């Protein structure tokens with residue numbers, strides 16, 4: 001083979017090799033093309049082995065052309081390899097792309113139970129007046145639940161609280177949140193502004209307006225010079241905050257053994273707005289809580305001198321308040337945990 005023929009063949013191989021490299025569709029095809037031309041048995045490698053058979057004076061020239069072709073093909077291979085990697089990366093990014101405009105999946109969120117929500121609303125109103133929440137035990141002793149509250153063992157008022165006793169002597173499930181008054185008076189010193197929300201229990205037949213388990217919120221204020229006028233002003237604010245500014249309110253005489261005098265606090269019926277309807281027994285009024293000035297005996301039982309300090313207390317049924325706020329007619333619904341009911345209070 002002479003120099004001219006060999007150069008022509010090499011140029012053809014260069015052209016074939018560059019075509020094969022340029023059209024390699026993926027890294028495997030590129031490897032195959034590289035092997036076919038530049039590998040140990042590749043076409044260019046084989047051809048250049050023939051240099052040794054050229055006349056001696058032609059060998060350097062052919063060697064230089066051979067190197068130039070080899071380098072050109074190698075450069076084309078690395079460039080194609082970079083392009084293929086770039087294309088693969090772009091394809092992967094496209095496959096993994098996130099459409100940030102896709103609407104999200106809604107997370108199923110729970111809601112506050114209407115009783116918990118009502119307690120929070122009550123706490124919030126009295127919190128504005130400096131009342132602080134305390135919690136007492138649900139299993140209470142007879143002395144604190146009854147006797148300290150001026151309800152002796154043989155007092156007829158005990159009929160008001162049909163009691164669930166527990167297997168510990170002289171202990172019971174608290175029938176009201178009022179024993180918390182004694183605990184707060186004994187644990188703190190006046191001035192006292194305490195709010196006592198909690199679960200209470202009575203041995204009672206269950207119907208639309210009675211449960212054997214229910215919630216109360218008790219309030220207690222003790223300070224020098226505390227008066228019934230303070231109590232009235234506070235409860236009027238409370239009635240307006242929960243049932244609307246301008247709603248009619250009134251106080252009636254009431255009776256509780258642990259307050260003297262005692263009052264019942266009414267707001268204008270939330271159903272008929274005072275004109276009289278079946279919901280309010282055609283009176284136009286709904287009683288929302290009982291209250292009164294703390295009986296001196298109870299203050300003394302709490303370790304407070306009734307000659308120096310006066311106090312008032314109030315207590316309300318949370319279910320009743322929640323029923324009035326939300327127009328619910330059966331308090332059993334609050335305890336049944338039926339989501340169709342509870343989800344209405346979003």
Ligand SMILES: [Zn+2]
Pocket residue numbers: 269270271272273274275276277278279280281282284285
């Ligand atoms: Zn009414």
